[in-house]
Amino acid sequence: MLALPGCLRAAAFWTLVYSYCLLYACTALIKLFCSILIRPRRTFRRTPREVTPTCLNDPFLGTHCYVRIKDSGLRFHYVAAGERGKPLMLLLHGFPEFWYSWRHQLREFKREYRVVALDLRGYGETDAPSNKDNYKLDYIIVDVKEILDSLGYTKCVLIGHDWGGMIAWLIAICYPEMVTKLIVLSFPHPTVFTEYILRHPSQMIKSGYYFFFQMPWFPELMYSVNDYKILKDLFTSKSTGIRKHNFRFTNEDMEAYLYVFSQPGALSGPLNHYRNIFSCLPLKHHQVTMPTLLLWGELDAFVEVEMAELTRVYVKNYFQLSVLSQGSHWLQQDQADLVNTLIWTFLHEDRFRIKD
Template identity: 80%
Template sequence: MLLLHGFPEFWYSWRHQLREFKSEYRVVALDLRGYGETDAPIHRENYKLDCLITDIKDILDSLGYSKCVLIGHDWGGMIAWLIAICYPEMVMKLIVINFPHPNVFTEYILRHPVQLFKSSHYYFFQIPWFPEFMFSINDFKALKHLFTSHSTGIGRKGCRLTTEDLEAYIYVFSQPGALSGPINHYRNIFSCLPLKHHMVTIPTLLLWGEKDAFMEVEMAEVTKIYVKNYFRLTILSEVSHWLQQEQPDIVNKLIWTFLKEETRKKD
């Protein structure tokens, strides 16, 4: 089981799932390229989506497996969708949290000003060095606000980040140059999408927090047209973007149900 985190996170965002699924799986929560202690090439070209996809393929090979259960959240969800499209033989089952099929995302953002506004950070991140500066000033105030504020933060009705949790995030992103790699992921996106070969043929579970401050819930509902296999969408009301951290018990239960049920391909 491979777990792909979002932005601005690292492997630690899957702490609840690492404990939960180790009873039946070898569970590996990665730091994506440029995050944490992974290699962090300087040039933005090193963070193109095809490089990120190849990273995951190489990691699976190095672990000695030909297939996996693939789970991705946010930006990690984007990569998970792309792996399922490009290397379907690698994925037994696909689970994505709060990110629609990439084609849905690109089409929706062009047609709906609300989503364009919610995704404004994609455009802000195209600016050299300034986004890194804004995240780091005032003792990483912007990063703390992202995780703790009423509008965007974790824990409306579920688990909140503890002081220790928040310190772990600040520690990772306060290392020299630690923000550039993560932000460089976004600096290539407009040259890579949309996809020509876009259908997913893997049994898929899409989990969605209804109160996501960054993604319109309608995108989740449209995603089903791009999955030519078993597809299940579960929308959790009053839950934020950070679903697997905010409601880990519910998320884990939904994942277990999906993993254990027989899934048949749609005719």
């Protein structure tokens, strides 16, 4: 089959993006109207959440810190555990998450690392610019670079999950000198993702929310109706939620997420990340040159496991892929013990050498 010229590929890509955006929006409207008809009072009723859940101030998870970076002037919030001066482990969360999604790793790795779980731009207690153009991936990458400098480090073990995995890949590509080892959960190399989704309608359906989020204000509305039911279902439903009984969300865990994302304007920043995803794709540079561990859930409802193996091509160093049986999309929470063990093994691995 002949490859399409670049201009035709771009036209086909954007046609798919906006067509699927319209389709997903129509589906969301139908669901909203049905909800209004069936339970009109409950649809727009929200529980007031003004008191910070106790678990977010658990001293065993670490210390709440803030740093203002020079380039943007934004103030970033992070939670740090482990002694200053130890090697840095930087944790980048996905959507819809925040620093608390790394609670099991903050406890685990502070023995040997200075572990920093960041609230990305627009999330949690980190500043959230109102203009969606302030969430371009180029800016997010620079955020992480400047935060590393502000923490007094030049290198780190970089770990990203979901959207944070996308950012981790890009940092590893753009600033390889910053990353000693790369660990990504539940997200393939960005080039694999953009090429795979065009060829596999099943993945396009699973990634439908990417296209839906291109719309202004309506996605925020849909996530907030029925007291944030969509948010609750993402982590608790049988199809997409955390599967392992020992690590299912407690009521307090769920309230922590609802507290953060129910604050005024708290959904717009996270969604604005997605509204800029197509600004830097496809990539001009692809290769990852540091040792890389990719963790994947066998039962991930959002990304197909075939993309995990395809990622190997872009890593020009030691590459380890582990697919976790019965693992969901929320691996560092769903399979915390196993994920931590695999990370420890990878960090202590001595087979790291550049491939010939």
